[in-house]
Amino acid sequence: MSFAIKHNNPDPALLVKVLEAANTGVVITDNLLPDNPIIYCNPAFEQLSGYSRDEIIGRNCRFLQSSDRSQQARFDIRAAIDAGENCVVQVRNYTKTGVLFHNELYLSAVKNESGEVTNFIGIQNDVSARVKAEQDLEQNYRETEQTVIDRTNMLRESEEYLSSIVETIRESLIVMDKEYKVLSVNNHFLSTFKVSINETKGRLLYELGNGQWNIPELKKMMEDILPTNNPVLDYEVEHEFPHIGRKLMLLNAHRVELEGKFKDRILLAIEDITERRNIEQRKDDFLSIASHELKTPLTTVVGYVQMMQRLMPEQASDKFRSVVGKTEMYVERLNQLLTELLDVSRIQSGNIELHKDLFDFDKMVAEAVEGIQTATPKYQISLKGKAGTQYFGDESHLTQVLTNLISNGIKYAPDADEVEVYVSRVSNFIKVSVKDFGMGIKEDERKKIFERFYRVGAIQKNFPGMGIGLYICDQIIKNHNGSFWVESELGKGSVFSFTLPVDQDGREVDHA
Amino acid sequence: MICDDDAGILEMMEMIMDEYGFDVITQANSLNVLQGLQQEKPDLLLLDIWMPLLSGDQVLKNIKADVQFNKLPVIMYSASSEGRSIAENAGADDYIDKPFDMNELEVKIRQLIV
Numbered sequence: 001m002s003f004a005i006k007h008n009n010p011d012p013a014l015l016v017k018v019l020e021a022a023n024t025g026v027v028i029t030d031n032l033l034p035d036n037p038i039i040y041c042n043p044a045f046e047q048l049s050g051y052s053r054d055e056i057i058g059r060n061c062r063f064l065q066s067s068d069r070s071q072q073a074r075f076d077i078r079a080a081i082d083a084g085e086n087c088v089v090q091v092r093n094y095t096k097t098g099v100l101f102h103n104e105l106y107l108s109a110v111k112n113e114s115g116e117v118t119n120f121i122g123i124q125n126d127v128s129a130r131v132k133a134e135q136d137l138e139q140n141y142r143e144t145e146q147t148v149i150d151r152t153n154m155l156r157e158s159e160e161y162l163s164s165i166v167e168t169i170r171e172s173l174i175v176m177d178k179e180y181k182v183l184s185v186n187n188h189f190l191s192t193f194k195v196s197i198n199e200t201k202g203r204l205l206y207e208l209g210n211g212q213w214n215i216p217e218l219k220k221m222m223e224d225i226l227p228t229n230n231p232v233l234d235y236e237v238e239h240e241f242p243h244i245g246r247k248l249m250l251l252n253a254h255r256v257e258l259e260g261k262f263k264d265r266i267l268l269a270i271e272d273i274t275e276r277r278n279i280e281q282r283k284d285d286f287l288s289i290a291s292h293e294l295k296t297p298l299t300t301v302v303g304y305v306q307m308m309q310r311l312m313p314e315q316a317s318d319k320f321r322s323v324v325g326k327t328e329m330y331v332e333r334l335n336q337l338l339t340e341l342l343d344v345s346r347i348q349s350g351n352i353e354l355h356k357d358l359f360d361f362d363k364m365v366a367e368a369v370e371g372i373q374t375a376t377p378k379y380q381i382s383l384k385g386k387a388g389t390q391y392f393g394d395e396s397h398l399t400q401v402l403t404n405l406i407s408n409g410i411k412y413a414p415d416a417d418e419v420e421v422y423v424s425r426v427s428n429f430i431k432v433s434v435k436d437f438g439m440g441i442k443e444d445e446r447k448k449i450f451e452r453f454y455r456v457g458a459i460q461k462n463f464p465g466m467g468i469g470l471y472i473c474d475q476i477i478k479n480h481n482g483s484f485w486v487e488s489e490l491g492k493g494s495v496f497s498f499t500l501p502v503d504q505d506g507r508e509v510d511h512a
Numbered sequence: 513m514i515c516d517d518d519a520g521i522l523e524m525m526e527m528i529m530d531e532y533g534f535d536v537i538t539q540a541n542s543l544n545v546l547q548g549l550q551q552e553k554p555d556l557l558l559l560d561i562w563m564p565l566l567s568g569d570q571v572l573k574n575i576k577a578d579v580q581f582n583k584l585p586v587i588m589y590s591a592s593s594e595g596r597s598i599a600e601n602a603g604a605d606d607y608i609d610k611p612f613d614m615n616e617l618e619v620k621i622r623q624l625i626v
Contacts, residue, residue: 292562295591295610296518302611303524307531310614335611338591346593353594 025049025124027061031109031117035060036081039119048103048126050096061122064093064103077107084109084117090127102131171271178255178264180205180222192272194244205268215239221253222266230255248274288345291338298338302331337466344452344468347475354394354479361391361430365423368402372410379410380418387423387430391502393480401473405434405496408470411463413438413493429482429499440490449486450474473498513554515539515571517563525558532618542566546574549581555625561590561598569602576603585624587617 019026025045029036041056049056049064065074073091080087086108093103104127110119166173172189176182185200195209205222206214217237226232231254240246250271256262305328312321346353366383373381402421409419416437424431441449441456448454452471477484477498488494514525514536522538529536539548542563549557557575561568568588575581588599591610599607606620 292591297520299591299611300518300520300524303521303528303614306614307524307528310531342592353597355596 025122025126027056027122027124029061029120029122031081031119036120045124048095048101048124049093050099055096065091066094066098068092068094068100073105077105080107080109081117081120084111090131100128101126102128171269174205174268174270176205176266176268178266180266182208183265189270192244192270193241209242212241218251221251222268226253226255226266230257246274247272248277284345287341291341291345294338295335295342298331298335302335305331340466340468340472343472347472354397356393357395358390358392359395361387361389362423364391364395364399365402365421365432368399369406369421372403372406376410378417381406381421382418383421383423385423387425389425389430389502391430391500393500394476397476398480401476401498402432402434404469404473408496409434409436409438409494411465412436416493426499428503429501431497431499433495433497435493435495437493440492441486441488441494442490446486446488450484513537513539513545513548513552513556514558515542515545515548515563515568516558516560517542517565518560521560528614532614534621542568542571545571546578546581549575549584554584556585556587556621558621559586559588559604561588561595562592569598572602572604587620587624 019040019042022042023044025048026040026042027038027045028040030039033039037058037060038056039058041053046053046056061077062069062074065071071092073089076087076089077091086106089105089107091103091105093101095101104125106123108121108123109117110121112118166186167188169186170188172192173186174182174189175184181202181204182200185197189195190197190200193209200208206219215237218239221232221235221237225235231252233252235251235253237249237251238246239249250273252269252271254267256265256267305324308324309328312324365387369381369383373379406419406421413419413436418437420433420435422431422433422435445456449456449470451467453467454471455465455467474484477500480500482498482500484496484498486494486496514522514529516522516525516538517540519540522540526536526538537548537552537554539545543565545557545559545566559568559571563571568590572586572588575584575586585605587606587608588602588604589595589608589610589612590598593609595609596607605624608617608620
């Protein structure tokens with residue numbers, strides 16, 4: 001070793017031993033020689049760089065940077081060397097075999113007595129593991145951050161999407177917490193009930209608009225029904241609002257049961273059906289008035305036809321008699337249709353009037369069957385079974401039901417020649433079934449045929465009718481607290497059945 | 513006497529009742545029924561329920577309030593199924609649905625004017 005160490009160390013040879021033993025790479029350069037060459041390196045540096053001492057001595061430190069020259073660290077080193085100052089940099093270096101390592105370099109300038117920088121000492125540590133960990137951490141951080149951004153965007157998008165759905169629907173919607181405090185409402189609510197968002201958000205439902213939402217029926221639904229019967233659908237509430245008048249509302253309420261942020265929130269959808277009901281009412285009124293008005297001239301026609309029969313001359317031709325007979329028949333058919341229309345409008349407005357009395361149920365059925373049997377001799381109408389009891393109900397309406405079912409069994413089974421009627425007593429019910437051998441009813445049509453004015457598409461053209469017979473039957477059975485249903489097989493036929501509850505004396509049981 | 517606001521019905525009934533052997537006086541204005549009863553002293557009144565000006569049940573109420581006519585047999589009729597209970601409540605002696613079955617109507621009339 002030819003360099004001098006200007007310290008008061010007792011033994012420079014010992015210091016050299018220290019350097020040789022250190023596991024930190026140490027190099028010393030001579031700044032007074034051209035290009036600041038390395039004049040010393042310890043074994044740890046050889047280990048670090050993969051180069052042997054012979055390959056290291058005499059070279060400038062930059063050889064470790066290989067071709068990776070555009071590093072900020074390089075400029076920091078250059079500046080420190082030029083200024084003769086110390087510096088700490090992290091520099092990307094490459095071993096002899098070209099493997100990258102991150103070198104944390106402490107560069108220390110050694111000056112002589114005149115202040116001239118004679119040497120640089122470079123102390124070098126491979127911090128690749130640390131850098132890798134830092135980079136991994138940063139990578140993770142960036143990825144997490146990106147995920148958060150993506151998720152936030154997704155959330156915002158779905159929130160916007162949800163809110164545009166909520167704003168688009170033609171119904172009012174209120175979102176409340178479990179204390180019935182309004183969290184949000186949609187614009188439809190604001191415009192329908194003529195309130196502003198400031199008067200609404202954060203207020204209690206029952207306090208909205210000076211308590212105009214403090215509606216007993218609404219309270220009952222929210223507090224008594226919803227907790228045990230979630231969701232509540234099609235709950236009808238009528239209320240007189242101070243500014244907008246009487247409103248008929250159909251409510252759906254839903255309490256969120258999912259665990260999490262939205263648990264126990266209450267959604268209340270309000271459909272204003274005031275106008276729809278008015279229109280339905282006007283239609284029913286029209287139906288009622290129209291059929292009633294039509295009955296008056298019909299009465300006159302019926303009178304004259306009866307007169308024609310009465311005044312029929314002895315010598316009148318068969319053709320003439322047949323013409324008068326057919327006129328009478330079709331006038332009666334017209335009368336039936338008008339009666340049905342009147343019935344519908346009356347049932348719809350809740351005015352179905354039952355004249356209940358105790359009567360012999362089996363006799364009623366037998367008479368209804370006999371009546372149709374006489375009118376349609378082509379068909380065999382068989383009657384089996386007995387109720388064996390008196391029944392308290394409206395005989396003429398129940399006759400109407402039975403007549404309607406049997407007539408349908410004939411009308412919609414033109415190729416068949418029989419209809420079967422079964423009567424039985426099942427537990428505390430009288431059960432009546434009418435079985436036909438007609439075309440049958442498709443599954444999806446089976447519920448709809450009980451709706452008024454509904455006609456099965458396929459038969460519409462071939463069979464005249466208004467689609468009210470079964471609706472009336474259903475309503476009459478309902479008014480007797482009974483139930484009415486159909487079983488059917490396409491191409492084979494249908495069985496229409498109803499049951500009527502009776503007590504031991506044959507009286508109707510009132511479930512209302 | 514028959515009281516109905518529809519001229520077609522009155523004309524038809526006049527002809528048919530005549531055929532069945534009854535004398536008929538028609539009254540198209542329900543407000544004039546009491547006055548008509550005074551003048552004509554009929555044996556029976558056929559009374560429509562749904563009439564403008566004064567409904568059948570109102571007419572019957574006025575008749576029942578008049579000691580001179582409160583025993584007069586009255587048959588009410590209408591095309592509405594509520595008609596029967598309206599007639600019962602008003603105190604009519606009988607009721608028949610429109611359109612009439614003339615033979616049924618004849619029986620009802622003969623029962624009341626014997």
